[in-house]
Amino acid sequence: MTIEQTYLNYSDGKWSPSVTGRVTASINPADTNEIVGYVQDSDAADLELAVSAANRAKVAWRKLSGAARGDYLFKAANILEARLEEIAETMMREMGKTLAESKGETARGVAILRYYAGEGMRATGDVIPSTDSEAMMFTMRVPLGVVGVITPWNFPVAIPMWKMAPALIYGNTVVIKPALETSITAAKLMACFDEAGLPPGVVNMVTGDGAVIGGGIAQHPGIQAVTFTGSNKVGKQIGQAALSRGAKYQLEMGGKNPLIVAEDANLELALDAAVIGGLKSTGQKCTATSRVLVQASIYDIFREKLLDRVRQLKLGNGKDSSTWMGPCANERQRDTVLSYINKGVAEGASLLYGGAIPADEDLKNGYYVLPTVFDKVTSDMAIAQEEIFGPVLALMPFDRLEDALSLANDVEYGLSASIFTQNIGNILAFISDMDAGLVRINAETAGVELQAPFGGMKQSSSHSREQGQAAKEFFTSIKTVFLKA
Ligand SMILES: NC(=O)C1=CN([C@@H]2O[C@H](COP(=O)(O)OP(=O)(O)OC[C@H]3O[C@@H](n4cnc5c(N)ncnc54)[C@H](OP(=O)(O)O)[C@@H]3O)[C@@H](O)[C@H]2O)C=CC1
Ligand SMILES: O=C(O)CCC(=O)C(=O)O
Numbered sequence: 001m002t003i004e005q006t007y008l009n010y011s012d013g014k015w016s017p018s019v020t021g022r023v024t025a026s027i028n029p030a031d032t033n034e035i036v037g038y039v040q041d042s043d044a045a046d047l048e049l050a051v052s053a054a055n056r057a058k059v060a061w062r063k064l065s066g067a068a069r070g071d072y073l074f075k076a077a078n079i080l081e082a083r084l085e086e087i088a089e090t091m092m093r094e095m096g097k098t099l100a101e102s103k104g105e106t107a108r109g110v111a112i113l114r115y116y117a118g119e120g121m122r123a124t125g126d127v128i129p130s131t132d133s134e135a136m137m138f139t140m141r142v143p144l145g146v147v148g149v150i151t152p153w154n155f156p157v158a159i160p161m162w163k164m165a166p167a168l169i170y171g172n173t174v175v176i177k178p179a180l181e182t183s184i185t186a187a188k189l190m191a192c193f194d195e196a197g198l199p200p201g202v203v204n205m206v207t208g209d210g211a212v213i214g215g216g217i218a219q220h221p222g223i224q225a226v227t228f229t230g231s232n233k234v235g236k237q238i239g240q241a242a243l244s245r246g247a248k249y250q251l252e253m254g255g256k257n258p259l260i261v262a263e264d265a266n267l268e269l270a271l272d273a274a275v276i277g278g279l280k281s282t283g284q285k286c287t288a289t290s291r292v293l294v295q296a297s298i299y300d301i302f303r304e305k306l307l308d309r310v311r312q313l314k315l316g317n318g319k320d321s322s323t324w325m326g327p328c329a330n331e332r333q334r335d336t337v338l339s340y341i342n343k344g345v346a347e348g349a350s351l352l353y354g355g356a357i358p359a360d361e362d363l364k365n366g367y368y369v370l371p372t373v374f375d376k377v378t379s380d381m382a383i384a385q386e387e388i389f390g391p392v393l394a395l396m397p398f399d400r401l402e403d404a405l406s407l408a409n410d411v412e413y414g415l416s417a418s419i420f421t422q423n424i425g426n427i428l429a430f431i432s433d434m435d436a437g438l439v440r441i442n443a444e445t446a447g448v449e450l451q452a453p454f455g456g457m458k459q460s461s462s463h464s465r466e467q468g469q470a471a472k473e474f475f476t477s478i479k480t481v482f483l484k485a
Helices: 044-063 068-081 082-097 099-119 158-169 182-196 210-219 230-244 267-283 296-311 331-346 399-410 424-433 468-475
Strands: 009-011 015-018 023-027 035-040 136-144 146-152 175-178 201-205 223-231 248-252 259-263 289-295 348-354 371-376 392-398 418-419 438-441 476-484
Touching: 009 035, 009 182, 023 182, 023 267, 035 082, 035 182, 044 136, 044 146, 044 175, 044 201, 068 099, 068 158, 068 182, 082 099, 082 182, 082 331, 136 248, 146 158, 146 210, 146 331, 158 175, 158 182, 175 331, 182 201, 182 210, 182 399, 210 223, 210 230, 223 230, 223 468, 230 248, 248 468, 259 267, 259 399, 267 289, 267 296, 267 392, 267 418, 289 296, 289 399, 296 348, 296 371, 296 392, 331 348, 392 399, 418 424, 424 438, 468 476
Parallel strands: 146 175, 146 223, 175 201, 223 248, 259 289, 259 418, 289 392, 371 392, 418 438
Antiparallel strands: 009 015, 009 201, 023 035, 136 476, 348 371
16 A cells, blocks of 8 residues: 655745645546656645745845855755656656656756856956046846745756756745645655755745635735736736836746748758657646647648657557657646647638547546647637647648748737748848747757746746846846945
8 A cells, every 4th residue: 555645835944834734635647547656735824824934034144155055956956866767757646747857857957956056156247437546336136035936736856956057046935835736745845955055045946726825926025026927818928016015027928939831941851840849748747749830832841741740659658668749738728638639620720630639548547638730720819828737739821931921920929930941041030020028040949048037928928038148137136236436
């Protein structure tokens, strides 16, 4: 008999149960009979404890040298690396990503921690000439105070790390509310910080309902900044709540990312990009390819080759090494994907493959949806406009590159976009005219590098950028110093 473990909140350097006495089960979406463990169903009183602890810790943490804060992050990185297998397996069981992807993501978390640990030794200001020849003027980057971190389930290690690591290295303390689905993975990340010996209150985690704990973070006067990744609907609410009380906020939200395939493209590489960029992680990336725009002269051949590849993808539990694609992360997500598929059919798109729950007996206990390909998709359809966040590709033909670019830009989002072509004119036009925060040439739409700025245009973000040096903009405030003897 297996006894599932119960995971606690982490506040003020201690593990504690919620004051509510309630817990919620974390379920494996690949096999809903499997309970991964239980997490605290906290309320506002638990959040209060965490915010108070973070406020008590913030002055001492800010006053440490950057190098000393970096040492803590290096230690946490080493511990995360030592526990990579265990944490990757937990991630896989909580949200269904394959084990290989889960390991890759956990390794990415280690690299993010090390990158920002090194930041502790790098410049955080500029010297600016003063008009007064006897004075010195310079800027300093100072921390904001307590940062609230609200994260989704699709990258349960990488997203918390790319928000928490810069927050911490630049001298802030953190209260994190992870997505319900991946709260155990988050608890294991907290354990890495705990073992690294971070002072009590520097990192705190409260699990629980999104509206209660996430909403509580957005509204809490003791939290000076909020960083969020997730849906547009929730992001906007968080932004408004933060703005109304004068807190800084950063929102990373949806995408409807196009992959443009021009007639001179390397077809095999473009096909790889469509399949991997669109369907890996079950399409649950904000950078996933969801629209594939193919030049009319190669459209038919591209479509047939794409179908050949998609038909071969093996669905299954991520623990099986032959699995290429796992389930949707939860029931609501599976139902959302199916409802978009139904809308696509109702609006007249042609369903070429998939579009249903697989019939296989061994998949019946999971939230699986077959990889799905639509043809004859037009820009006015919901499947061409709205974020599906599932394994659905919409094929759309175009005649000239200008047409492809106007189709590609004809959505409210602007996160990432790709083109496959050998033509330098096409490439330059794409770089110049594509409205997206991340444009990639001869590469898939997904795949963010931790040392480069990441974020979207239009409705995809609050127009700030995460990761790389860009993180400094959000997690610090500039103090201008004028100094005269
Ligand atoms: N940009 C991205 O990477 C992501 C985009 N999405 C998009 O969002 C859709 C829905 O996914 P979902 O998981 O529901 O995303 P949400 O935006 O609801 O969740 C993201 C995070 O916000 C929390 N949250 C939920 N409601 C509130 C609230 N009222 N105030 C503050 N925080 C809140 C969630 O907590 P809890 O888990 O407890 O609800 C979670 O931690 C997807 O279909 C996809 O389109 C989703 C995930 C990532
Ligand atoms: O493509 C990636 O590596 C990151 C995607 C991402 O940030 C997201 O889906 O939230």
